[in-house]
Amino acid sequence: MAVEETLVLIKPDGVARSLTGEILRRIEAKGYSLVDIRLVQPDRSVLAKHYEEHEGKPFYEPLVEFMLSGPIVAIRVAGDRVIEGFRSLAGTTDPTTAAPGTIRGDFGRDWGLRVQQNLVHGSDSPESAARELSLWFK
C-alpha cells in the first residue's frame, strides 16, 4: 500500500455545468477519501504559482483567464496510489480524444476554444501534490 494525497480541482467549467456531484461520486466510488473540500474563487497569484510550469506557453494566458472565470472546487483526496489513479479517472488532457469512461472522455467538450476546458485538474507527481496542496489548503 502506498497511501497518498492529491489535489483535485473541479475547474470553472465543471462547477458551472453542475458536474461537481458526478465528479465527487466517481472519486468516492473508486474508493478514495475526501479529506478536505472547499469552494474557492482564487486570485491570479495562486493560479500563477499553480501553473508556473506552463508560463510562456501559448495556452498559459487563456488558461489563467479560464481558471479565473468562476468558482473552483478544491479537494484533498487520499487513497492508495491516488495521484496516478485520479489522473486515470480524469483521462487524457484533450477532451475530444480522452477515453470514454473517464471524466474528460464522458463530459469534456472541445469548443474550439483557446484552451482545453477539461473539467478537472489532478496533481501529476508526489512533489506536485505536496506543492499544490499547500497552495490551495493553506
Ligand code: RTP
Ligand atoms: P491538469 O494539469 O489540469 O491536471 O491537466 P494535464 O496535466 O492533463 O495538462 P497540462 O499539460 O498540465 O495542462 C494544464 C491545463 O492547461 C490546459 N491546456 N490547454 N492546447 C491547449 O488548448 C491546452 N493545453 C493545455 C488544460 O486545461 C490542461 O488541463
Ligand code: MG
Ligand atoms: Mg498538469
